[in-house]
Amino acid sequence: MKLSTRTRYGTRALLDIARHQGDKLVQLKDIAHRQNISLHYLEHIIAPLVGAGIVRSTRGARGGLQLTRRPGEIKLSEVVQLLEGTITPVDCVIDPESCKRSDFCVTREVWGEMKKAIDNTLKTTTLQNLVEREKGKEQASGMKSRRSR
Amino acid sequence: MKLSTRTRYGTRALLDIARHQGDKLVQLKDIAHRQNISLHYLEHIIAPLVGAGIVRSTRGARGGLQLTRRPGEIKLSEVVQLLEGTITPVDCVIDPESCKRSDFCVTREVWGEMKKAIDNTLKTTTLQNLVEREKGKEQASGMKSRRSR
DNA sequence: AACTAAGTTTATTATATTAGTCAACATTGG
DNA sequence: CCAATGTTGACTAATATAATAAACTTAGTT
Numbered sequence: 079m080k081l082s083t084r085t086r087y088g089t090r091a092l093l094d095i096a097r098h099q100g101d102k103l104v105q106l107k108d109i110a111h112r113q114n115i116s117l118h119y120l121e122h123i124i125a126p127l128v129g130a131g132i133v134r135s136t137r138g139a140r141g142g143l144q145l146t147r148r149p150g151e152i153k154l155s156e157v158v159q160l161l162e163g164t165i166t167p168v169d170c171v172i173d174p175e176s177c178k179r180s181d182f183c184v185t186r187e188v189w190g191e192m193k194k195a196i197d198n199t200l201k202t203t204t205l206q207n208l209v210e211r212e213k214g215k216e217q218a219s220g221m222k223s224r225r226s227r
Numbered sequence: 228m229k230l231s232t233r234t235r236y237g238t239r240a241l242l243d244i245a246r247h248q249g250d251k252l253v254q255l256k257d258i259a260h261r262q263n264i265s266l267h268y269l270e271h272i273i274a275p276l277v278g279a280g281i282v283r284s285t286r287g288a289r290g291g292l293q294l295t296r297r298p299g300e301i302k303l304s305e306v307v308q309l310l311e312g313t314i315t316p317v318d319c320v321i322d323p324e325s326c327k328r329s330d331f332c333v334t335r336e337v338w339g340e341m342k343k344a345i346d347n348t349l350k351t352t353t354l355q356n357l358v359e360r361e362k363g364k365e366q367a368s369g370m371k372s373r374r375s376r
Numbered sequence: 377a378a379c380t381a382a383g384t385t386t387a388t389t390a391t392a393t394t395a396g397t398c399a400a401c402a403t404t405g406g
Numbered sequence: 407c408c409a410a411t412g413t414t415g416a417c418t419a420a421t422a423t424a425a426t427a428a429a430c431t432t433a434g435t436t
Contacts, residue, residue, distance in 0.1 A: 079345075081228060081316045081338065083395065089334050106412070119396055121413070128412090138404030139410045154337065167230045182368070184360040185238050188303065188352055189230065195344035196228075203337055211333040219331070232424065255383070268425055270383070277383090287433030290382045 085161040087115050088123045092157060095133065096149040096205045097212065103142025123161065130160050150206035158200055165200075167192050234310040236264050237272045238357075241306060244282065245298040245354045246361065252291025272310065279309050299355035307349055314349075316341050 090113050095104045106124065110117040124143065127133045134146050145152065158165060166172050167189040174180035239262050244253045255273065259266040273292065276282045283295050294301065307314060315321050316338040323329035 079228060079230060079311060079314045079316070080318075082393090086317060086334065086338075089337075090332075093334065105410095107410095116396065118398075122396090125413075135412060136404085137402075137410090137412050138406095139408095140405060141403085141411050143412090162228060165228045167228070168235060169229075182361075182364055183239075184357050184364065185235065185242065187360060188348070188357070189235075191352075192345055192348045195348045196341055199337070199341045199344045203340075208333050208337070211336065212331075215331055215333065231422090254381095256381095265425065267427075270385090271425090274384075284383060285433085286381090286383050286431080288381050288435060290433075292383095 079167070081158075082162060084123050085158055087113070087120065088127065088161040089154065089157055091115070091120060091124060092127070092133070092145070092152070092205055093208045093212070095143055095145055096209050099144060103136055103140070103144055105142040109143075126160050127157075132156070132160070145205075148206070149209055150204050152205045153201055154203045154205075155197060155200035157205075165193065165196055228316070230307075231311060233272050234307055236262070236269065237276065237310040238303065238306055240264070240269060240273060241276070241282070241294070241301070241354055242357045242361070244292055244294055245358050248293060252285055252289070252293055254291040258292075275309050276306075281305070281309070294354075297355070298358055299353050301354040302350055303352045303354075304346060304349035306354075314342070314345055 091109050094109045094113055098104045098108070106120055107117060109115070110120045113120075115123075124133065124135075128135045128143075131146055132152060133143050135141070135143050164172055168186070170177040170180050170183070170186050171190045171193050177183070177186075180186060240258050243258045243262055247253045247257070255269055256266060258264070259269045262269075264272075273282065273284075277284050277292075280295055281301060282292050284290070284292050313321055317335070319326040319329050319332070319335050320339045320342050326332070326335075329335060
């Protein structure tokens, strides 16, 4: 019952883009460095996000990545779907045909409820939420060690 | 993000015991047959449940298995914990030391909420709930095809 | 005591998934 | 053109999962 690193890294990469968006494009290289993820691996992770149109990539010098929608309009459920595929404790929950017992199996029902609980968490969180949390955290820790600006 | 078959088979095995408990002990062989699970594999799955004392096994002729508590007192969260270990989308949620970013990582918070949602589902379901659901289902399907008793 | 129906334990194997690396390639700004 | 940057596909290593097999132990039954 683990999320793959694809999903975890990918989510962090998107959050990183959201936070560093400005005039310039955000470069993979920099994301990799800031997030401490292998550049090569990150390339593979970003690919499906670009493919799905959640991220736009610009090649060549001064190229880089940018989000195509506002962070508040990107739900984690969508991100996870793209990187992890449909999340489910068991296949039969999304594909009853995959098990003969589906019709009468009650454990299947519980796993279905589990999936719903998960989906609900992801559906109600956007990249914007994450950005705000991060800002909040930075401020909180900054107040302890530094003088206020 | 899948549950292992251990957990799924194990849950079904417990449900099977709960439903077939009576004067006689429930035999592994019969569970394996009814649930369509390899006997050998089932042995491995039952072991930790016996070890944890949720199930008592009696050896020898006429031996078999029985629950040590009433089904209403066995939560799925406990069963899953024994078979799957602690369920978590990412290790850092239960062990902050496992990642340097734990202190300031906001994706970690979301995965934590996901875990909570999962735990909550499992905490609120008992074997007894499953037994009742199963009985309900059988009755419902019986009404269509058979005359009532 | 011998027999036998269980459950127990340990090894082994096959397969799938995941994580990660490497290298060649394509595009574009300057 | 050429240097910076993203794209793609092939490949590998490590790990986890699922399942099977076989030898072993225990405890009723006769």
